[in-house]
Amino acid sequence: MTTSYKGHKPPRRGDGQLPSRRAVLGGALGLAGGAAASTVARAAPEPAITDIPPWMRYLGDPVDAAPYGMPSEHEAHVVRRTVSWLTADNVSSINFTPLHDLDGIITPNGVCFERHHSGAAHVDPAQHRLMINGLVDTPLVFTMEDILRFPRENHVYFLECAANTGMEWRGAQLNGCQYTHGMIHNVMYTGVPLRLILEQAGVKTNGKWIMPEGADAAAMTRSIPIEKALDDCLVAFKMNGEALRVEQGYPLRLVVPGWEGNMWVKWLRRIEVGDEPWHHREETSKYTDLLENGKARRFTWEMDAKSVITNPSPQAPITHGPGHTVITGVAWSGRGTVPRVDVTIDGGKNWQEARMSGPSMDKSMHRFYFEFEWDGAPLLLQSRAHDSTGYVQPTKQQLRDWRGVNSIYHNNGIQTWYVDEDGVAENVEIS
Numbered sequence: 001m002t003t004s005y006k007g008h009k010p011p012r013r014g015d016g017q018l019p020s021r022r023a024v025l026g027g028a029l030g031l032a033g034g035a036a037a038s039t040v041a042r043a044a045p046e047p048a049i050t051d052i053p054p055w056m057r058y059l060g061d062p063v064d065a066a067p068y069g070m071p072s073e074h075e076a077h078v079v080r081r082t083v084s085w086l087t088a089d090n091v092s093s094i095n096f097t098p099l100h101d102l103d104g105i106i107t108p109n110g111v112c113f114e115r116h117h118s119g120a121a122h123v124d125p126a127q128h129r130l131m132i133n134g135l136v137d138t139p140l141v142f143t144m145e146d147i148l149r150f151p152r153e154n155h156v157y158f159l160e161c162a163a164n165t166g167m168e169w170r171g172a173q174l175n176g177c178q179y180t181h182g183m184i185h186n187v188m189y190t191g192v193p194l195r196l197i198l199e200q201a202g203v204k205t206n207g208k209w210i211m212p213e214g215a216d217a218a219a220m221t222r223s224i225p226i227e228k229a230l231d232d233c234l235v236a237f238k239m240n241g242e243a244l245r246v247e248q249g250y251p252l253r254l255v256v257p258g259w260e261g262n263m264w265v266k267w268l269r270r271i272e273v274g275d276e277p278w279h280h281r282e283e284t285s286k287y288t289d290l291l292e293n294g295k296a297r298r299f300t301w302e303m304d305a306k307s308v309i310t311n312p313s314p315q316a317p318i319t320h321g322p323g324h325t326v327i328t329g330v331a332w333s334g335r336g337t338v339p340r341v342d343v344t345i346d347g348g349k350n351w352q353e354a355r356m357s358g359p360s361m362d363k364s365m366h367r368f369y370f371e372f373e374w375d376g377a378p379l380l381l382q383s384r385a386h387d388s389t390g391y392v393q394p395t396k397q398q399l400r401d402w403r404g405v406n407s408i409y410h411n412n413g414i415q416t417w418y419v420d421e422d423g424v425a426e427n428v429e430i431s
């Protein structure tokens with residue numbers, strides 16, 4: 001069987017903006033594996049361990065050298081990145097989480113991707129208010145201090161922008177999982193169940209929808225059904241234990257678990273209760289999928305199950321050569337957990353179950369690993385998520401058959417990385 005793929009020129013590390021080459025190459029790929037486990041160590045003695053390094057010869061920094069700690073200087077490459085042609089203007093903009101440099105399931109606060117429609121607003125918490133109005137018995141206004149007097153909860157949830165992987169609808173384009181899949185982060189939120197706040201105001205019986213509004217220059221608004229608002233939405237003020245970052249909506253953001261990121265209104269200042277959706281810009285011209293027949297899918301809130309191999313990937317090639325090799329990646333579903341991820345190294349001819357590791361929580365990211373003996377032959381790597389409802393991540397072609405290629409939203413198709421004999425990976429599609 002011959003496998004062909006379309007792809008790009010191998011990138012320089014960290015560069016996701018190379019022009020398309022659209023190569024179509026053929027050739028059978030040998031199935032790796034089966035060899036005896038190779039050693040992953042090197043022979044002793046080695047000067048790097050037998051000689052005394054400089055940092056053992058002198059005292060280190062005093063404890064107050066960094067009142068707020070930063071990563072090691074050797075980790076300076078672990079940063080959010082932009083794609084120049086996507087961010088002509090830096091204010092209505094997007095940057096991407098460096099998924100290939102992370103492990104586990106929690107995204108560190110400093111590298112959570114950002115999406116702003118009008119820049120990141122700097123809000124003074126002392127002056128910030130949250131108002132509940134519309135179809136309620138008593139319109140109410142809360143200070144931040146008032147919010148902190150409600151019972152609060154902690155939950156880990158992923159936030160994925162509906163446009164994540166959106167540039168890949170028509171074919172392989174961006175070279176790196178940071179760019180193809182990095183519009184996602186996964187943090188622990190501390191917040192008040194929205195239900196408790198709405199109950200204080202008293203939702204009228206005809207109150208069927210809510211409209212959260214942001215305190216940024218975009219005054220972002222979305223319509224959310226009252227069932228979701230009363231179910232698991234949070235009004236959050238902390239992420240990973242510390243205050244929300246300015247970029248993530250300090251001092252208050254709405255958390256809408258499992259649903260598209262656009263609904264997670266940042267700098268939350270007002271929630272109006274109404275009897276029907278408002279049909280605002282972000283739910284009509286944007287965040288909808290125009291189908292081939294001219295009709296649009298609307299109100300597609302739940303994020304379908306998805307996964308991606310983060311290592312190796314175009315920004316993280318295999319550098320150690322053939323032998324024992326660790327493949328890892330992340331998976332998530334807006335409908336529950338991801339109990340199973342399959343991995344293939346031969347473009348889908350053979351699938352094997354990956355090893356899930358770490359906590360498995362509803363609507364949170366999951367981590368998977370797949371260890372194998374690489375024989376040095378080219379690889380076509382893919383991962384496929386199965387969520388707790390039985391839904392299986394589709395191929396990109398299946399998605400196109402169902403929805404055409406007009407949309408830039410809700411692309412949860414299976415990602416392929418081609419890895420050559422040198423371990424260099426590139427974004428390709430199997431045809």
Ligand code: MTE
Binds near residue numbers: 118162215218260
């Ligand atoms: N809320 C406000 N007020 N303004 C915004 O521009 N962007 C939305 C949403 N909430 C936005 C907002 C979009 S499209 C997404 S994907 C998420 O916030 C991004 O959240 P993040 O910046 O924490 O990654």
Ligand code: CO
Binds near residue numbers: 115160261262
């Ligand atoms: Co978004």
